[in-house]
Amino acid sequence: xxxxxxxxxxxRASSPYTGYTRAHWEAVADGLLWAxxxxxxxxxxxxxxxxxxxxxxxxxDGLEGFARTxxxxxxxxxxxxGEDPHDWLGRYARGLASGTRTPGRDDAESWPLIxxxxxxxxxxxxxxxxxxxxxxxxxxxxxxxDSAVQDRVEEWLRGALRHVPxxxxxxxxPYTVAGFLESVGWGDAETGAARERxxxxxxxxxxxxxxxxxxxxxxxxHYNGWALHLYPVLDAHLxxxxxxxxxxxxxxxxHLDGFGSMFGADGAPLHYGRSLTYRFAASSAVGLGxxxxxxxxxxxxxxxxxxxxxxxxxxxxxxxxxxxxSLGWFGPHGATLQPYSGPASPYWAxxxxxxxxxxxxxxxxxxxxERAPVEEAxxxxxxxxxxxxxxxxxxxxxxxxxxxxxxxxxxxEGESAAEDDPHYGRQAYSTRTGPTAGENAxxxxxxxxxxxxxxxRRRIHPLGAGQGxxxxxxxxxxxxxxxxxxxxxxGLRVESVTVARGPYELRVHRVLGAPPxxxxxHTGWATGPEEPLVSALHGLHxxxxxxxxxxxxxxxxxxxxxxxxxxxxxxGGTSVHVCVAVLAGEPVNVxxxxxxxxVEAGDGGVEVVWAADxxxxxxxxxxxxxxxxxxxxxxxx
Numbered sequence: 001x002x003x004x005x006x007x008x009x010x011x012r013a014s015s016p017y018t019g020y021t022r023a024h025w026e027a028v029a030d031g032l033l034w035a036x037x038x039x040x041x042x043x044x045x046x047x048x049x050x051x052x053x054x055x056x057x058x059x060x061d062g063l064e065g066f067a068r069t070x071x072x073x074x075x076x077x078x079x080x081x082g083e084d085p086h087d088w089l090g091r092y093a094r095g096l097a098s099g100t101r102t103p104g105r106d107d108a109e110s111w112p113l114i115x116x117x118x119x120x121x122x123x124x125x126x127x128x129x130x131x132x133x134x135x136x137x138x139x140x141x142x143x144x145x146d147s148a149v150q151d152r153v154e155e156w157l158r159g160a161l162r163h164v165p166x167x168x169x170x171x172x173x174p175y176t177v178a179g180f181l182e183s184v185g186w187g188d189a190e191t192g193a194a195r196e197r198x199x200x201x202x203x204x205x206x207x208x209x210x211x212x213x214x215x216x217x218x219x220x221x222h223y224n225g226w227a228l229h230l231y232p233v234l235d236a237h238l239x240x241x242x243x244x245x246x247x248x249x250x251x252x253x254x255h256l257d258g259f260g261s262m263f264g265a266d267g268a269p270l271h272y273g274r275s276l277t278y279r280f281a282a283s284s285a286v287g288l289g290x291x292x293x294x295x296x297x298x299x300x301x302x303x304x305x306x307x308x309x310x311x312x313x314x315x316x317x318x319x320x321x322x323x324x325x326s327l328g329w330f331g332p333h334g335a336t337l338q339p340y341s342g343p344a345s346p347y348w349a350x351x352x353x354x355x356x357x358x359x360x361x362x363x364x365x366x367x368x369x370e371r372a373p374v375e376e377a378x379x380x381x382x383x384x385x386x387x388x389x390x391x392x393x394x395x396x397x398x399x400x401x402x403x404x405x406x407x408x409x410x411x412x413e414g415e416s417a418a419e420d421d422p423h424y425g426r427q428a429y430s431t432r433t434g435p436t437a438g439e440n441a442x443x444x445x446x447x448x449x450x451x452x453x454x455x456x457r458r459r460i461h462p463l464g465a466g467q468g469x470x471x472x473x474x475x476x477x478x479x480x481x482x483x484x485x486x487x488x489x490x491g492l493r494v495e496s497v498t499v500a501r502g503p504y505e506l507r508v509h510r511v512l513g514a515p516p517x518x519x520x521x522h523t524g525w526a527t528g529p530e531e532p533l534v535s536a537l538h539g540l541h542x543x544x545x546x547x548x549x550x551x552x553x554x555x556x557x558x559x560x561x562x563x564x565x566x567x568x569x570x571x572g573g574t575s576v577h578v579c580v581a582v583l584a585g586e587p588v589n590v591x592x593x594x595x596x597x598x599v600e601a602g603d604g605g606v607e608v609v610w611a612a613d614x615x616x617x618x619x620x621x622x623x624x625x626x627x628x629x630x631x632x633x634x635x636x637x
Contacts, residue, residue, distance in 0.1 A: 003314055004323040005031035015369045018267070020307035022356070022365045028310065029076040029353055033088060035323030036069045036347070043098030044091045045109035047344060051327055054342030056122040061342040063111045066095050067126035067133070068347035074133035079356030082140045089141045092133070096145065100152035114159030117166040122340070127160040128173035128231070129350075131180035135238060136357075138184060154186060161194045167410070168215035169227040171198040179235045202228065209385040210255025218460065219424070220386035220406040221273025225285030226351050229255060234354065237292050249294030256289050257296045258383050260305065261373040261390055264431030265397025267308030271557060272401055272429035274408070276336050277327055278348040279318055283309040287355030290364040299363040300370035306355050308372065325349060329557035335422070335437040336557050374399055380472035380500045387462030389474035391500035396585035400430045402498040402505070404476035405462035420483075425457045427496065428505070428525070430583055432533060434556035436526045436564070441550045443526035443564050444581075446496065446509055448480040448571065449519040450489060455480030463495065463624045471501040471617075473626040489515060497619050499626060501610065503588055504595045505581040508606050508619055514571040522567045525583040526552055528559030534584045537565040538592035540608070541601040542577035544568050576601045578608070 007027050010019030039049050047065025054061055073088035084090075099111040114123040134142050134153075142150070158181075160174040175198035178191035205212045205228070211220055212228040229252045236244035262270050269282035283306040289295030290302040297305070316330045325346035326332045337345075358364040373379065374392045381390040387405015392398065408424040420442060422435035428444040429435065436443045447454040458481045465474035475497040481488060491513030499506040511520065522543075525535035537547050544567070552562040569577055578601055580592040598609040605620040614631045 003031070004319060004321060005034065013368075014366075015303070015307065017304050017369045017371070018307040018311050020311055022360055024307070025310065025353065025356055026076060026080075028314065029072050029356070030086060031323055032325065032347075032350075033069055033073055033076075033086070035319075036065065036344075037091065038322070039065070040091070040095075041098075041109050043109045044095035045099030045111065046095075049324060049343035051343030054122070054345070055339050056120070056342065057112075059112050060120075060122045061344055063099070063123060063126050064342055065344035065347065066092075066099065067129035068344055068350055070133040071129045072347070072350035072353050074136040075350070075353035075356045077140065078136040079353075079359065081359070084140065089137055093141055093145060096153055097149045100149065100156045111156060114156070114163055116164040117170060118164075121166065121170075124160050124163065124165060124170065124173050127157055128176040131157055131177040132234075135180040135183050142184060154181065157181065158190070161190050168219075169223050171201050172227060172231040174198065176231050176235065179239070183239065199232070202232070206251070207385040209383060210251050210253070210257065210259070211383065211385040215410065217408070217410045218386075218406055219273075219408050220388065221424075222269070222275070222278070222282050223273070224255060225259060226278065226281045226348070229285050230288060230351060230354070233288055233292060233294065245292065245294070249292055252285065252289055252292075253294045253296055256285060258381055258390065259285060260297050260301070261379055261381055261392060262399055262401070262431075263305050263309060263372055263374065264399050265372065265374050265394075266431070267305075267310075267312030268431040269309060270399060270401050270429055270431055271329070271434045272403075272423065273406075274338055274423050275341075275345075275348070276329060276423070276557070277325075277341060277346045278351075279313045279325070279329070279346065280309045281349045281351040284351040284354050287352065287358070287364070291354065291358045291362075298370055299367035301372060303364055303367065304369045304372050306352065307369070310352060329434065333557045335554065336434075378470065378502060380467055380470065382465040382467040382472040382474060384465045387460070387465055387474060387476060389465060389472055389498055389500055391472070391505070393503050393584070393588065396588045398430055398432050398583060398585055400428055400500070400505070400583060402428050402474055402500065403460070404465065404474035404496065404498065405460060407458065407460040409459045420456045421458075427457070427498070427507075428581075430525065432558065432585060433525050433527060433535075433583065434558050436552040436556055436562060437554040440552040440554050441523060441564065441566070443523050443552070446494060446520065446522045448492065448494065448511065448514065449521065450482065450515060450517075451486065453482045453484050453486045454521070455482050457481075463497075466626065468628050471499065471628050473497060473499045473619075475624045475626075489513065495621065495624065497624060497626065499617055499619070499628075501617075502612075503582055503584050503590050504592065506596075506608060506617065507579050507581055509577045510574065510603070510621055511571045511577070512574050514573060514575065516572050518571040520569045520571050520577060522569075522577070522579065523550065524565040524581045526556055526562040526564040527583075528555070528562055531559060532586045534582060534588070534590060535565060536582045536592045537567050538580045538595070539567045539569075540578040540580060540596060540599045541606070542569050542575055543579060544570075574603050576603065576606060578606055
């Protein structure tokens, strides 16, 4: 699809995979800003972008437009050493003056005050982008503001320090505000307390291996990169705090050791978790790692990932004809959104422009692009802290994520709420498919049906994960929650294990405590009927013969209409169910029906023999353990 502004000529010598250079990044930033500023108010304090309003209201949405585009402009200007050929900072300086005036009859542009998250929360989110933008551009913007404007900006920002954030990454917003105020000499006990509080909470959220939970629950998603790593690492980098940079930068390095493998060969990030309309913000952690040196990735591989992600969306209709980022994935897509999504929400994609803080002579831009991890070899990577299993195949460039540890249920919330959360509750996600909408048949889902009501997967309890040479596994259990307000069945429990090997996924479920007459359905990947993708399920044990095809008329973020394979079976007491699933793209030629030559299954475990090499995988229950032996050569893990 065409991009509604001009880009430089591709450079296939230095960027053989994407053609993008640093000049392309600057051009995209400028193009996004030009398009967004067409909707600026006369005093420049609000950008009232067209589209459905968020639940926070039009004034808050306008502030969001100002703040999030300011972040892009700040990275753009700071990365150029203060050069501002389009006078972006002049617009934002005028907006700061207008937005912080005391609301009154003749002032239609004043910003809403920052209050508690459950009263008027969105301004607190935007305060972080305003503060970070000011910190990045302080020599050229803040230091030239009138002192009265500085005082008003400070007073508005301090609302973030004096009110209660949401119990998750929101605590990093007052942290970022405090960091800016301290950087310009306006720190005090209030700023120090906000920073100490955030860092203390993060210690409780850190689960190891570079992964933070987004709050006290088990939500592991893209917020790890574009929030939980971004703010503390960038703060330490900008402040020259070597001790903090070593601590938080080391965690970023560990995170990127796995996260770097989560981008497809086409540049796509995994379609998983909430706020996916932020799109190429998913690459911000990669750019930050390259900027600070806290990354296991070579500079050329880092640029391959960040530029690949940016181009992926630029080439696939993320921009409207007017050059605005739409509310969706490629183009507009309502099921991708959350209730807090407003017209300017997608501009948190601006975080990806942290890469521009690396100057033109930085190795991120001077090194030749290298292959992304997915392009190097088939990979299976077990991430034990979040309970995730990453599986990728080099030939078709697809990355798959098997979820056995991440949900979006807070510890204080009841487990019996029956809402289907497509962005967290499905068993698998990928870079080529999206989850089906909640009103359609759920993809990658095991449903226990009792009394005609199906179940959803809410709270996920990890049971372990591991890997060997060319294979890996992850396991979890959950209590099925039934739709329509039906009560939970006492004692009913589902234990699930995924074993990934090559393009195949061995999926094993043990259902315990099922009442007589219970039925099961299990679905695979949702794809469009005309896509060059194979999505298939083959039952090995515990399923009725045959696989049916189920329609999902609302489609996914990738296709307007989708279909998915489904198996059916019966359960009662304790039962074990085994199948092989496949998602593959051209030129991969796979058949799940031919993947396994033998299977033995019982209440105590499952053993399968793989057709390709007679290797054996053994899954034992009580407790869950998985071993794999290469033919007659003995176990390799």
